[in-house]
Amino acid sequence: MFARDTAVARTGEGHYAAHIRENWDIGGKANGGYLLAIAARAIASEIGRPDPVTITAHYLSPGSVGEANIQVQALKRGKRFAVASASLNAAGLPLLQVLGTFGDLSPVGDVFERIEAAPPQMPVPDDCIRQDPARGAPRIFSSMDLRLHPEDAGFLRGEPSGLMQTRGWFRLHDDEPVDTLALLLAVDAFPPTAFNARLPVAWTPTVELTVHVRARPAPGWLRACFTTRFVSAGFLEEDGEVWDSDGRLVAQSRQLALLPRGAG
């Protein structure tokens, strides 16, 4: 359960203890969005603002199951927003460094709105391809229900689409509600766009991940779309959009990932 598995306990001013739990990893390495959610929960607790409005993580070392601690430093406590940095450490190593602006994303009533995009068109979840640990998918997919657009699932049968795009549905296991912290997981939970791209490598470790949370999600399935446009000089970006069941954009993400040297 996401809320329990990202829980933090305050042990002193700005100091938090946490556990990196089972079933949030790919091949033993804890998912970067999951680790970010733990750090964000500590920040939210320390500065008393529930929602990450914009948050960035730089990844320093891979994490695995075990105890972790978070140090939060409040940098500004304003009327509308608070800003803080945090480091998440485990086994004596810093795993990630985080910088975030937090606030309250309760609906604000009538405000100017202009949207020049739409959610990805997808078959209903039952007609999409479930990432199923019982059928060989990584065990992190026992913690969530992730269904890929059939056109973007070709890599699963060795037939990558050739397009650097991943679209799919997302919800947490047992339909646990997705809050703004769980959105930090959602933007990093999908198979990399590289899997469909016929890139020389598929392993693309995240250097940095930035998420803008634009609204609290409505209950129900989330739809997401991830695309890559630039693979160059050993790097690629992955841009994400997450939409809720009301058709509202709830998060935008971008990560910089690495094409290991020697690729190509």
Next chain:
Amino acid sequence: MFARDTAVARTGEGHYAAHIRENWDIGGKANGGYLLAIAARAIASEIGRPDPVTITAHYLSPGSVGEANIQVQALKRGKRFAVASASLNAAGLPLLQVLGTFGDLSPVGDVFERIEAAPPQMPVPDDCIRQDPARGAPRIFSSMDLRLHPEDAGFLRGEPSGLMQTRGWFRLHDDEPVDTLALLLAVDAFPPTAFNARLPVAWTPTVELTVHVRARPAPGWLRACFTTRFVSAGFLEEDGEVWDSDGRLVAQSRQLALLPRGAG
């Protein structure tokens, strides 16, 4: 001159002194990209890596001309990258907090490359609209030469295009070479997309700015394109791409900006 006006002097381990100079402001408030470049120069110096690969700033207070100091904290010194955070302070206030991964973006020879985009098509610089302080443009444009695509310059004569897009050419004054630190300025130097959008307000302060530097620019004019797709819940994002004279993408940027409450 950009290099001189962003100079830093080491005053102790991780401590740097700098000056926020004249002619890098809009209405007295120092440009956010300019301030980020000062902080980035301090980081690069402290950790001995020349190029910001991915860097994020959260803006805490506006800055104005005067002395400033930067505190740099090195977080990781790896073989390929180093990670550091920095705060830039002036007049006793923190102006911005920065988190960056730095490296060496010297050309790496043959690597896998795949680009799904192209530079914006634009008239030559002489057929574009120069932002000219002698004709009422903010004085920051005496420090650089910025030429807007005529289709995106309608706001200057009170005829906004209605499209949330700003395209243009950029170079520094006197054709000073644009290095990877000056790219941090370039991504924040163009008029906001809001100016052409018929938004209820034009003032959209930056909450956070993230820049991925993908290559060192070739000499000559840079081309840039900025777009906004989502204005909602009091926020908007602005996505930027900067291309060099060889037609290579050299930077991607995204900022989260604020639509002040009450707008609309």
